[in-house]
Amino acid sequence: MQGTRVYLVRHGETEWNNSGRYQGHSDVALSSKGRRQAELLRERFRHISLDGVYSSDLSRARETAATIAAPHGLEVNTVTGLREINFGTWEGLTYQEIIARFPREWEEWRQDPGNRIVPGGESFQQVKERVWEAFNGIVRQEKGRSILLVAHGGSLRTLICAILELDLTAVWRFRLDNTGVSIVDCYDDKHILVLLNDTHHLETLGGPDGSGIL
Template sequence: MQGTRVYLVRHGETEWNNSGRYQGHSDVALSSQGRRQAELLRERLRHISFDAVYSSDLLRARETAAIIAAVHGLNVKTDEAFREINFGAWEGLTYQEIVAAFPHEWESWRRDPANVVIPGGESFRQVKERVWRAFRMMVEREKGHNLLLVAHGGSLRALICAVLGMDLTAVWRFRLDNTGVSIVDCYNGDFILALLNDSHHLETLGGPNESGIL
């Protein structure tokens, strides 16, 4: 049975990742380390025959996607539906700054990420709805193809929860590293997670960056 295979990639590292700042919809570029991570992933995926490359429209994802897409002679198709969760008033802040300024909102969000809306931002349910809708539309449009999708830690976690039919509290139960690779195989409306957060291409850099969902 001919299916559609989607390689899910979290963007490369940014300076905000490195300093622990929540990025959300803020348009932060890759750091030099992030570009190097994307280049290593490009070499890993060089021999995969991709039919199309998709990305969030945010710069850090677009840059990562473009580095990989170049060797395949493909243009990057961007879609704002694949953006990171909107962190609203928390964007640009560290965990410590958020907890100090928004202690009650932070605790509520951590307990119920699906339904609690970040001040000025989104809930994870809203993220899941927009990402899942865009993902299914992409798969239907590209049926039978090999696809690359570059997005973000939060949006990809929400997508993987949708693929697996898991409650959104599960977004805290697995990690997605910068340029970590996951794979979803799609067959006529059925979805199988075939790989989760493989980052062995980063071994020459001393391993992955553990920068959470930022």
């Protein structure tokens, strides 16, 4: 039985990742380091067969995807449903600034990320629903093929929780580094997580530093 192989990739680093600012729907470009990470990822994927490339419509994901797609002669298909969580009034703020200004809302969100809505933004349940719908639509369209999907730390976490049928409190239980690679094999009756957050292509940069969890 032939499945659909999906390579899940988090975008390269941005200056907001580096400074610990929550990006959400803000369209923050890749930093010079993020572009170098994407170039290293391009070399990793150069000899991997890809039939299609998809990304969030935000530039940090789109540019990462385009860098990887170039040697394959593939266009990037942008999908709004793959966007990062909307952080509303928290966008552009650091963790320290958020807990100082929104201590109650922050704690409620950390304890129950699935149901608590970020002020002016989304809950992780809302993110999971739109990302899961987008993902399944892509898999149906690309059935039996090998595809690359570039998105964001938060949106990919919710997707992995959906694949593994985990409660959304599990989004805090694993890391997804900038340009970390995960692999999912999709079949009609199940999805199998094959690889999670592999970053060996970053070894020449000293490996991942874990900056910017979202």
